[in-house]
Amino acid sequence: MVLCVALSGCGNGDPMESLGGPTMGSTYSIKYVRKSDSPAPKQVQAEVEKILAEVDRQMSTYRSDSDIERFNALPANSCQTMPEPVLELVRVAEQLSRQSEGSYDLTVEPLLNLWGFGPQARDEKVPTAEALAELMQRIGYSHLRISGDQLCKDAAVEVDFNSIAAGYAVDTIAAKLQNLGIHNYLAEVTGELKAAGKKLDGSAWKIALEEPRDDQQVAQRIINVDGYGVSTSGDYRNYFEQNGRRYSHTFDARSGAPITHNLASVTVINPSTLMADGLSTLLLILGPERGWDYAQKHQIGAFFVIRADTGFVTRTTPAFERLSGGKSE
Numbered sequence: 001m002v003l004c005v006a007l008s009g010c011g012n013g014d015p016m017e018s019l020g021g022p023t024m025g026s027t028y029s030i031k032y033v034r035k036s037d038s039p040a041p042k043q044v045q046a047e048v049e050k051i052l053a054e055v056d057r058q059m060s061t062y063r064s065d066s067d068i069e070r071f072n073a074l075p076a077n078s079c080q081t082m083p084e085p086v087l088e089l090v091r092v093a094e095q096l097s098r099q100s101e102g103s104y105d106l107t108v109e110p111l112l113n114l115w116g117f118g119p120q121a122r123d124e125k126v127p128t129a130e131a132l133a134e135l136m137q138r139i140g141y142s143h144l145r146i147s148g149d150q151l152c153k154d155a156a157v158e159v160d161f162n163s164i165a166a167g168y169a170v171d172t173i174a175a176k177l178q179n180l181g182i183h184n185y186l187a188e189v190t191g192e193l194k195a196a197g198k199k200l201d202g203s204a205w206k207i208a209l210e211e212p213r214d215d216q217q218v219a220q221r222i223i224n225v226d227g228y229g230v231s232t233s234g235d236y237r238n239y240f241e242q243n244g245r246r247y248s249h250t251f252d253a254r255s256g257a258p259i260t261h262n263l264a265s266v267t268v269i270n271p272s273t274l275m276a277d278g279l280s281t282l283l284l285i286l287g288p289e290r291g292w293d294y295a296q297k298h299q300i301g302a303f304f305v306i307r308a309d310t311g312f313v314t315r316t317t318p319a320f321e322r323l324s325g326g327k328s329e
Contacts, residue, residue, distance in 0.1 A: 016200050019045045023052045024166060024190050025062065032177065032185035033200060039180050047176050052189070055169045058086050059161040061109060071151060072109065072158040079152040085172075087146055089164055089274075096278050097141040097253075100294070104282040105141050105253030109160035115258065117249040136256045166192040167231055167277025174273070186225075191232065194273045195225040204325070209267050209303060221303070221314070223324035229273025233280035234265035234305075252285050261287035262307040269301040269323045288315075295319075 019041055020029035030048055034041075060066040064073075071080045093106040114127050114135055127135075143155040166189045173187045174194045184197030186205050195205035204224035209232065223230075235250050235258075250259050266283040270276040279300055283291035288306050292315065295302040301320035306313045 017041045017044070019048070021045075021049070023049075024056065024060070024169075026190040028052060028169075028187075028189045030173070030177075030185065030187050032182045033197070035181070038182055044177070044180065044182070047180065048173050048187075051172050051176060052169060055085075055165060055172070058083055059089070059165045059168075061160055061162065068159050068161060071153075074153070074156075076156045077154055079147060079150040081149050082151045084149075085168065086161075087149070087151065089161055089168060090144060090146060090151060090159070092164065092274060092278060094141055094144070096282050099298075100282050100286060102140070102254050103252045103285045104163075104278070105139065106159045106161065106163075107139050107141060107143065107157040108251050108253050109158040110135050110138055111251050111253070111256055112160065112249070115249075115251075132256050139253055139256060163233075163281040164274055164278045166190045167229060167272070167274040170194050170229060170273040170277075192229065192273055192277050193225075193231075194229040196227050198226075210265075223269070225269070225324070228269050228271055228323055229276040230267065230269050231273065231276040231280040232265055232267040233284040235259060235263075235284065250281070250284055259285055259287065263288040263291060263304060264307050264312065265305045266291065267303040267320075269320060292317075 015034050016031060017034045018029070018031050020027060028048070030044065032038075032044070056063070056066070058067045061069055061072070063069060067082055067086055071082070074080060090106065093104070096104045097106070114131065116125060138156050138158070140155075140157070143153050143157045144159070145152050169189045170187050170192050171194065173189070174185070174196065177185050177187065184199070186193060186195040193207070195207070199205060204226055207223050207225050207230055209221045209223065233250070251257065252259055263284060266280050268276040268280040268283065270279065279302075283295060283300070283302055283304075286294055288304060291302075292304065294300070295317050299319050300317060301323040302317045303320050304315040306315065
């Protein structure tokens, strides 16, 4: 998780409730201001965990019986009926893939496994050129198509939703909280989050963006969030080194190799946590120049942290300053 949540603040009146637990190989947490007519925390937790269990059943690549892993096991020229959330994520990912000219792609799971990062990975190592070339025949969003309620493939591709599933889960949880009459909350799943309303003392929810370091957690900037999703993608926690070179778990699907530029992390703020999740990954893949141009063109609220000889350099888009309550520098 590359987001630290700043939740200090106290007040009188309605109590603050907190709940959480394990999910998706990490954790989730919910904090909300409980009104007199709000449901009990146990009911809220049951509703949240029902959503998380459904996302896991549909989209997890770490269980062989999930909808997406059953699809991944099918040979080329196969179709499978899918629940609408899975088809929604495929549509969103196709849009991001087209806009990034194929750099962002959901079909990278075989690459993750080959390089040692995926659910079926063995050793973290640089693959041979021959192994990579053979596997690249099974990479590419163009091999997927939706036909009615079915997802189809014309090659033996494997889909990985890890770049957007948590964002989708947060949006779904946020909608459920609103339906339960909870309007002042912060919902977080594996580091992707959405906040709305105010804390107990009437102040905004404050989110601390972490400096991209693997030795300790240091808050780099504090932002206010109300009604937006926030996602950070970084290359500094999951990597391996071989022959003095660092290999990240973030891949450019066009080359089949981990990114090698000096963009350390990207934070995106967006009304949709699903889009924030996908866009933060997309911008990280594109890098400090192409990513910046993309963010400016599409008016994305983005906070870039770039490695430099003297440490880290930050760069923020005007949309990020506006949405986070800051001022453009």
